[in-house]
Amino acid sequence: MTAAPNPSHAARVRTRFAPSPTGFIHLGNIRSALYPWAFARASQGDFILRIEDTDQERSTQAAVDVILEGMQWLGMEPDEGPFYQMQRMDRYKQVLAQLQASGHVYPCYMSVAELDALRERQMAAKEKPRYDGTWRPEPGKQLPPIPEGVQPVLRFKTPQGGTVAWDDKVKGRVEFSNDELDDLVIARPDGTPTYNFCVVVDDIDMDITHVIRGDDHVNNTPRQIHIFRALGKEPPVYAHLPTVLNEQGEKMSKRHGAKPVTWYRDAGFLPDAMVNYLARLGWSHGDDEIFSRAQFLAWFDLDHLGRSAAQFDEAKLRWVNAQHLKALSGDVLATLVQPFLVQRGIAATDLTDGRLPPLCELFKDRCDTLVALADWVRVFYAEVTPQEAERAQHVTPAIAPALDALAEALATCAWDKASIGAALKQVLAAHGLKMPQLAMPARVLVVGTAQTPSVDAVLELMGREKVVARLKSR
Structure with a gap:
């Protein structure tokens, strides 16, 4: 069995966030960045940002900008990076040559048409579609003649027999049978390396000790462990995070209406509140719901990551934001x-x-x-237009004399909360009214709505000139 032991505990913790800029980063993505960032900070380690931009047809600079802006807004700036995979092509090709020389990689000349036909035969026989090793070199095996004018892909020689396993910090022990894994394409006909290979080279070169990422990568992990082994390196510690679901219970994605992270910045959410909310989407510290960034980083560890999918709830996010705002x-x-x-x-x-x-x-x-x-x-700095329904309800002819009296009293009283309150009470007593009968029409005229905090505090901050003018503007 090929197991993945943990790197030495003495090693400095180095984590990474490695988004692909093929769509705007949303809260599900940024949650996958939050935990490696927090673990690096809690461990006095390093957090690295890597942009996996090898899909040149779909990668955009606008998507990169949202990643960088979103992380900056949330205060999750990396210690190193961003590094861009497209700028590392020479390094990948160097390692590919190394693997070819060591016999871990071989050229495969099977055409797309041949692969499609193979897949159809396997499916008709109710077999799992997979590459059958036609071009895999083995002792004593006769390979087919190399077709003319065909650029081969490069395939990785997956070990045969046995299993590959690792102890996942979220999922526990995970094992795959090697016989379930076919020989992975690690370079396309034009020589461009593929995702699983690039990731391993990057993680080795960047000394990554812990890979904390979404559980949609679980099936990539056994392949990546094999590539680490072929390069004579120990795999990092893995922690595969459960999916974040949207409010409809679907996987959060742009296709299902997920908003870019920067939308929340522009909508007036606080970065510390967002960190608080996202932290609770898959991690907990007892029953603590509201906590500061400093508390989160003091408490965070990988042992309290949840195993179940978390569901986004905008109402809960707004409640968390309100608590932080009040503080x-x-x-x-x-x-x-x-x-x-x-x-x-x-x-x-x-x-x-x-x-x-x-x-x-x-x-x-x-x-x-x-x-x-x-x-x-x-409304304290701009012109106010009272809501017509509230004006009709509260600013009635019957209340007009009291509003005139209030305007006169406020024109001459000292301008502080206590004196304004005394003027209100004086008018109420003179006209036989209760506070809501006078305060609500006054609010409608002064700030445009009948519902506000304490009316004397509102009038004081609006300023004498505007208050008196608006009370008379009926």
């Missing part, structure tokens, strides 16, 4: 929300009047994203 001070939130206000047409110079931090403090408990917070704050 931030008004000063911190002011810095974070300012770009969203500028996007909404508020001049940056208008936001330097000192009101932004207290406004963020006042409204943060009502918001689950920075976008929601910006929408609340915006």
Whole structure:
């Protein structure tokens, strides 16, 4: 049996994230980056970013940009990289030549048509479709004559008989029969190396000690272990993560509506909240639901990775984001929300009047994203158009005298929360009203909606001039 022992525990931990830029990276992908990043940080090791861009027809620079921007936003910047596989072709060809010289690789001249015919015969006989070793050199075996003008593929000589196995940090012991594995194509007719071969060369050259990746790679692992062995190297420790499902229970993918990671940045989610939420999609620390980045990195290990598929839940993500948002001070939130206000047409110079931090403090408990917070704050810097339904409901002729009296009282009182509250109570007493009867129409006129935090705090931050003008603008 060919087993994959763990590298020495004394070795410095080196992990990697190796996305393919053939589609925009989504939360399922970035979860596969989070754990190797966290393990490297928790182990005082190194985290390497490698862009597997050998699929030149489908790889795009735009997809690379989303990877880089998404990781930067989440604070998961690599210690080394990004490295690009297309820039390493000379190295791959050097190792291919080495494997050919050692007899681990051989040329195969079987045409696509011949392979298709072989596959059809095997399926008709209810056999597993696989390459039959026609061109595999063996002692005493007569190979077919080499056809003229045909560029061969290069195939790896998979060991025959026995099993290949490893102790997976998520799945436990995993074994494959070598007889289930045919001879893998590791270079195309034009000499371009294939995925499984490039991955092994990269992991060797980059001294990767732990490969933490999605379980869609499990079937690649026995082939990669064989290539490691052929090159005289120990395979790394493997941890194959369960799939992340979307809200419909399907594998998360762009085809099934998954959004690029950068969408969440632009939608006003906090990077620490996203790290918190993604961490819980496949790992746990007791019953802890809300934790900081520092806590996550202090707690993280590979022993508490889950074995079951995790399901994305946007409502839960928004709840986690809201908890992180509430925990931030008004000063911190002011810095974070300012770009969203500028996007909404508020001049940056208008936001330097000192009101932004207290406004963020006042409204943060009502918001689950920075976008929601910006929408609340915006009305304090822009013109307000009250919602017609709320205006009709609350700003009635019957309340007009009280609103006029409130405008007069606010025009002359001291401008602080306590004095504004006293003016409100004075008008309520004079007109025989309860607070909601006056506060709700005042809110509609001043900020455009009847539901806000404490009305005296809202009026104080809006400013005397705007409040009095808007109360009179009926």
